[in-house]
Amino acid sequence: MRGKEVVVKRIITLNVNGEEFEFLTEVHRTLLEVLREDLGLTGTKRGCDLGTCGACTVLIEGKPYLSCLTLAADVQGKKIVTIEGLAQDGEPHPLQKAFVQKGAIQCGFCTPGMILMAKAFLDENPNPSEEEVKQAISGNICRCTGYTKIVEAILSLTHK
Ligand code: FES
Ligand code: FES
Structure with missing residues (x-):
């Protein structure tokens, strides 16, 4: 007979978009799961849920992270x-605005992750070359x- 599966839950507090959220959740849940399923x-x-597509990119302390590979419990505070x-x-x-104006969005699935990645990049490097973008x-x-219009949209915000 198989033993009963033990589900460990813990109260987690996350600061998302300037708001504090406190909730009870399983300790193994990813930030992606919590953002989408608990916080709506x-x-x-x-996308892939495997760390290869970038669709789940969020910023943590201003740096881009793949939320599908990040445990929610690890990013408290x-x-x-x-x-x-x-x-x-x-x-x-x-x-x-630039993504809309330059036509850099079609289905839009990659767009949130792409924009957050671009933001983190431009914050670090406001004058990049096309290659760097x-x-x-x-x-x-x-x-x-x-990708051409995405690169154009990002470059349109550089200070050259
Ligand atoms: S969902 Fe594809 S990298 Fe996270
Ligand atoms: S995946 Fe559709 S706009 Fe990028």
């Missing part, structure tokens, strides 16, 4: 930003656009 922040996308938290005073972030987003897969 479905802007963060689940850190500032997490999802695509829902990027707008300021009801205005879309300049990267969001391509390199920066190389871990974010887009099946629709062919």
Whole structure:
């Protein structure tokens, strides 16, 4: 006879988009699962769930992380930003506007992760070359656009 599976739960507190959330959850759950299923922040996308597509990218303390490979319990006390938290005073972030204006969005599935990756990159490197932009987003897969318009949108915000 198989033993009963023990599910360990713990109260977790996360700071997401400037708000504190406290909830009871299983300790093995990923940040991606918690964001989408517990907090209802479905802007963060689940693509591969294996760390290879970049669709689940969020910012943690301003750096890009794959939320499908990050345990929610491990990022307590850190500032997490999802695509829902990027707008300021009801205005879309300049990267969001640039993606729309340059036609860098088709199905939109890759867009939240792509924009957050681009934000972290431009915060570190406001004057990148085209090659550097391509390199920066190389871990974010887009099946629709062919990347050209995405690169154009990101470059349109550089200070050259
Ligand atoms: S869903 Fe996380 S990298 Fe693909
Ligand atoms: S716009 Fe469809 S995957 Fe990028």
